[in-house]
Amino acid sequence: MFLLPAGIVYSVFFLWPLLQLLILSLYKWDGISQKVWVGLQNYQRLFTDPVFVKALLNSVGWLLAGIVIPVGLGLCLAILLTRSPLPGRVIFRAVYFLPQVLSMVVAAVIWRWIYNPSFGFLTAALHTVGLDSLQRGWLGEPTLALAAIFAAWTWVD
Numbered sequence: 001m002f003l004l005p006a007g008i009v010y011s012v013f014f015l016w017p018l019l020q021l022l023i024l025s026l027y028k029w030d031g032i033s034q035k036v037w038v039g040l041q042n043y044q045r046l047f048t049d050p051v052f053v054k055a056l057l058n059s060v061g062w063l064l065a066g067i068v069i070p071v072g073l074g075l076c077l078a079i080l081l082t083r084s085p086l087p088g089r090v091i092f093r094a095v096y097f098l099p100q101v102l103s104m105v106v107a108a109v110i111w112r113w114i115y116n117p118s119f120g121f122l123t124a125a126l127h128t129v130g131l132d133s134l135q136r137g138w139l140g141e142p143t144l145a146l147a148a149i150f151a152a153w154t155w156v157d
Contacts, residue, residue: 070154099156111152
């Protein structure tokens with residue numbers, strides 16, 4: 001009896017719209033004209049679209065990496081900081097905790113500065129160690145942009 005109100009709210013605001021969405025996905029409809037039944041053709045067209053497949057793979061990759069890397073890295077760093085007497089532990093803890101107290105806007109500005117191809121920290125660091133050939137527009141190259149954004153997101157998370 002105690003679960004009945006929550007079940008009603010869940011059904012009205014989640015299950016019913018989900019059912020309507022599934023039914024509507026079987027029609028061809030632009031929102032104005034008459035609906036035309038197409039069955040599973042929408043799904044067939046969706047899963048054969050190369051842009052959708054690429055976006056789906058990027059989303060799955062982001063999901064898997066977004067769970068495994070931050071949790072694994074955080075666990076390893078927590079064990080390292082609590083179990084070993086490393087010099088500079090207090091400073092490292094402060095730097096490690098810094099993203100939690102910064103706003104997302106500040107973190108985005110910091111990472112935009114790091115990735116800047118003209119005067120960014122990453123470009124300067126590569127130039128300093130003699131790896132000028134590795135300098136590039138990190139956020140402008142399609143092959144590197146997702147990894148660069150993920151690195152920034154992992155630092156913030």
